[in-house]
Amino acid sequence: MEWLVYSVGKDARAATRRDWFHTVALAVRDRVVDRWMDTTRSYYHEDAKRVYYLSLEFLIGRLLTNSLSNLGIMDECRQALDRLGLSMEDVVDAEPDAALGNGGLGRLAACFLDSMASQGLPGYGYGIRYEFGLFEQRFENGWQVEYPEQWLQFGNPWEFARPEVLYPVQFYGRVEEFRDSVGERAYRWVDADRVLAMAYDTPVVGYGGETINTLRLWSARATRDFNFGHFNDGAYMKAVEQKILSENLSRVLYPNDATETGKELRLKQEYFFTSASLQDILRRYLQHHTSFDNLPNKAAIQLNDTHPAIGIAELMRLLVDQHALRWDNAWEITRATFAYTNHTLLPEALEAWPVRMIERVLPRHMQIIYEINAKFLNRTKAKAAGDNARLSRLSLIDERGERRVRMGNLAFLGSHHVNGVSALHTDLMKQTVFHDFHEEFPDRINNKTNGITPRRWLKQANPALSELITTRIGQGWISDLSQISALSEKAEDVVFREEFRRAKRKNKKRLAAYIARQTGEEVLVDSIFDVQVKRMHEYKRQLLNVLHTIALYNEMRDNPTVSWVPVTKIFAGKAAPSYHMAKLIIKLINDVAKVVNHDPSVHDNLKVVLLPNYNVTAAEIIIPAADLSEQISTAGMEASGTGNMKLALNGALTIGTLDGANVEIREHVGADNIFIFGMTADEVNDLRASGGFNPREVIASNPSLKRALDMISTGAFSPDDRNRYHPIVQALTDGGDHFLVTADFADYCRAQDAAMQLYRDQEEWTRKAILNTANMGWFSSDRTVNEYAEEIWDVHPVHPNHDGEGFR
Numbered sequence: 001m002e003w004l005v006y007s008v009g010k011d012a013r014a015a016t017r018r019d020w021f022h023t024v025a026l027a028v029r030d031r032v033v034d035r036w037m038d039t040t041r042s043y044y045h046e047d048a049k050r051v052y053y054l055s056l057e058f059l060i061g062r063l064l065t066n067s068l069s070n071l072g073i074m075d076e077c078r079q080a081l082d083r084l085g086l087s088m089e090d091v092v093d094a095e096p097d098a099a100l101g102n103g104g105l106g107r108l109a110a111c112f113l114d115s116m117a118s119q120g121l122p123g124y125g126y127g128i129r130y131e132f133g134l135f136e137q138r139f140e141n142g143w144q145v146e147y148p149e150q151w152l153q154f155g156n157p158w159e160f161a162r163p164e165v166l167y168p169v170q171f172y173g174r175v176e177e178f179r180d181s182v183g184e185r186a187y188r189w190v191d192a193d194r195v196l197a198m199a200y201d202t203p204v205v206g207y208g209g210e211t212i213n214t215l216r217l218w219s220a221r222a223t224r225d226f227n228f229g230h231f232n233d234g235a236y237m238k239a240v241e242q243k244i245l246s247e248n249l250s251r252v253l254y255p256n257d258a259t260e261t262g263k264e265l266r267l268k269q270e271y272f273f274t275s276a277s278l279q280d281i282l283r284r285y286l287q288h289h290t291s292f293d294n295l296p297n298k299a300a301i302q303l304n305d306t307h308p309a310i311g312i313a314e315l316m317r318l319l320v321d322q323h324a325l326r327w328d329n330a331w332e333i334t335r336a337t338f339a340y341t342n343h344t345l346l347p348e349a350l351e352a353w354p355v356r357m358i359e360r361v362l363p364r365h366m367q368i369i370y371e372i373n374a375k376f377l378n379r380t381k382a383k384a385a386g387d388n389a390r391l392s393r394l395s396l397i398d399e400r401g402e403r404r405v406r407m408g409n410l411a412f413l414g415s416h417h418v419n420g421v422s423a424l425h426t427d428l429m430k431q432t433v434f435h436d437f438h439e440e441f442p443d444r445i446n447n448k449t450n451g452i453t454p455r456r457w458l459k460q461a462n463p464a465l466s467e468l469i470t471t472r473i474g475q476g477w478i479s480d481l482s483q484i485s486a487l488s489e490k491a492e493d494v495v496f497r498e499e500f501r502r503a504k505r506k507n508k509k510r511l512a513a514y515i516a517r518q519t520g521e522e523v524l525v526d527s528i529f530d531v532q533v534k535r536m537h538e539y540k541r542q543l544l545n546v547l548h549t550i551a552l553y554n555e556m557r558d559n560p561t562v563s564w565v566p567v568t569k570i571f572a573g574k575a576a577p578s579y580h581m582a583k584l585i586i587k588l589i590n591d592v593a594k595v596v597n598h599d600p601s602v603h604d605n606l607k608v609v610l611l612p613n614y615n616v617t618a619a620e621i622i623i624p625a626a627d628l629s630e631q632i633s634t635a636g637m638e639a640s641g642t643g644n645m646k647l648a649l650n651g652a653l654t655i656g657t658l659d660g661a662n663v664e665i666r667e668h669v670g671a672d673n674i675f676i677f678g679m680t681a682d683e684v685n686d687l688r689a690s691g692g693f694n695p696r697e698v699i700a701s702n703p704s705l706k707r708a709l710d711m712i713s714t715g716a717f718s719p720d721d722r723n724r725y726h727p728i729v730q731a732l733t734d735g736g737d738h739f740l741v742t743a744d745f746a747d748y749c750r751a752q753d754a755a756m757q758l759y760r761d762q763e764e765w766t767r768k769a770i771l772n773t774a775n776m777g778w779f780s781s782d783r784t785v786n787e788y789a790e791e792i793w794d795v796h797p798v799h800p801n802h803d804g805e806g807f808r
């Protein structure tokens with residue numbers, strides 16, 4: 001109560017739910033601060049090697065439940081609120097969802113922060129404090145419409161502004177050559193524009209509250225030059241305009257998931273946060289050291305995809321230009337410090353900045369990139385005499401068409417380890433985009449299969465199931481998910497199966513209520529909740545699911561006397577605002593839903609819902625309620641997937657292709673407990689290479705597919721605009737069906753039938769669901785992060801000292 005009055009400045013009668021959220025968050029934050037300082041101080045005193053996770057995205061979601069749960073004060077807090085006549089749920093619901101990321105890549109970074117803190121690893125996250133996170137999605141007339149996501153509108157109680165932690169970051173200008181004190185050629189970057197990066201710190205509470213790490217996000221501030229002078233003539237307004245322009249750097253997250261836009265502001269964002277982070281890392285290192293030789297023993301920098309890869313040139317610049325190291329020495333230190341994670345092989349997602357743009361925006365970096373390239377190609381030329389094609393593939397510069405810097409090649413060359421995010425993806429990296437580099441550096445590529453944090457994705461999101469698990473096997477699984485395998489034998493226990501089903505049903509009821517609130521649609525709790533939640537993308541093949549939905553709808557209408565297993569098709573996901581095909585698919589799902597849901601002839605046996613604004617908070621409601629998990633990307637295209645892991649851990653059975661981490665999920669849960677269908681990555685590769693795939697033939701030979709496509713193309717779902725879906729039909733037919741939707745359709749339907757038949761046998765279904773939960777322990781991000789720590793970073797847990805009074 002005191003908190004409300006003194007921190008929020010209101011009395012209880014005037015307080016809104018948001019005021020109560022801020023009150024509780026500030027009270028929780030208070031419990032964290034001492035331990036946070038202790039943690040930071042312990043790292044400092046031990047001069048521990050730290051790992052710095054550089055990521056343009058951190059998809060955090062809400063933090064209140066997470067903090068309470070990790071601190072172990074959930075019940076205490078609930079009781080305190082009870083006494084005030086407040087509901088915990090209402091307070092929790094008042095927190096905005098921090099959506100500083102697009103999808104899997106950003107959420108992985110957030111799971112890694114939780115896992116590092118929970119295992120006492122000295123890990124820092126570095127990123128951008130976007131004023132606007134990923135847009136809010138609404139449907140208007142069934143079309144996606146984007147609204148700004150104003151998560152900071154009412155303040156953010158979790159963050160601490162650090163106005164004193166401020167670094168200059170430069171852009172544009174030119175490079176001047178001069179002779180240094182010993183007469184050597186040297187360079188300085190002059191006449192550049194300056195922006196300041198200001199730090200905001202958020203404590204990252206590890207499970208048990210022993211370790212509290214730091215997420216440091218940078219916000220752009222104009223330099224003081226803009227605020228002073230220029231008071232006469234029109235220059236004053238110009239100066240203010242300049243200030244606004246430079247602060248735009250941290251204004252908004254680019255809404256593209258695994259697609260590249262090539263916009264200058266994006267390059268500037270990447271350099272902005274990378275430069276500030278490196279300056280901060282060097283400042284911290286220099287508190288203990290006078291030479292840079294030990295940097296690789298004290299700092300591991302992980303590049304989350306190529307977005308921070310310019311950091312390789314930036315560290316070279318800082319070491320060579322500012323700290324006067326010799327090139328070769330600086331390069332050795334740089335390579336020993338950086339490691340790079342690749343998250344996609346999709347050509348449209350591989351960053352390649354025009355040379356002309358980098359020359360203009362970061363002129364010194366362009367020189368450094370040329371120098372790195374020249375030294376590398378010279379060395380390679382000596383070995384691979386005459387093979388010019390190979391040299392041009394290895395080059396950091398793509399010379400075909402407009403010259404571009406291949407950021408993946410830069411990241412590879414500047415790192416001591418390069419990893420993929422699932423076994424299949426890592427193999428494909430070696431065979432495709434990094435084939436030549438792999439030959440050149442055969443020990444550099446390694447695999448680190450993704451994982452998810454069991455704290456958020458089981459304990460917090462699914463209290464019903466977690467409490468059941470804990471009553472049977474204790475709570476060790478929360479910090480050591482491998483222990484969950486002890487549930488395997490419970491799959492044979494009829495009482496346990498009944499309780500497992502009860503937990504699932506409770507979650508399904510919660511989701512049904514959410515669906516009713518969000519869409520007005522009533523769904524049957526006892527139907528199969530068939531869930532596909534992820535970004536809208538052609539390679540993820542929501543269209544395959546839609547086609548099956550239409551085919552099932554037709555079968556149900558044709559055979560009204562059959563006793564059908566009721567199915568609820570649940571979709572959610574955002575499309576990039578400029579991705580027209582993905583937005584058209586959204587409209588199609590909404591149009592199909594409108595027809596199917598209002599057709600009395602299917603007797604509620606089929607419902608289709610597309611939930612708006614999928615984000616971490618929505619995922620926490622949807623995932624625990626799923627029966628069937630759709631992981632149906634074209635084989636070879638989804639690097640890993642992580643939603644697949646969250647769903648299986650929560651007892652959904654997967655229907656999926658042998659793509660990404662699905663391959664390893666099958667190995668862990670057992671081939672009998674997963675519905676695998678479709679072509680393999682090798683088959684996809686061969687079929688595409690043969691050039692012989694003809695979707696028309698496949699369609700002609702499959703009446704149910706033909707009928708579904710005909711309905712789409714003749715306007716059965718769009719009577720108001722019969723040509724609306726022409727682009728979709730076109731892509732699947734004359735367009736050549738690049739994602740092989742039609743090629744996998746028949747086998748997908750077979751797998752769907754198998755799932756529906758199994759669902760009739762609730763005991764058998766539940767047995768398999770339990771075996772999924774029980775066998776997903778390996779997919780904890782604790783395991784993933786430990787592998788990085790041991791095999792890439794060489795960092796070790798530190799146990800913070802929380803008792804030394806003299807310390808405080």
Ligand code: TH1
Nearest residue numbers: 104105258343344421638639640641642
């Ligand atoms: C995703 C991958 O598509 C997904 O398969 C993987 O599980 C996830 O990363 C985590 O490893 C990617 N997201 C992005 C986002 C951008 C660029 C590339 C990728 S790959 C902006």
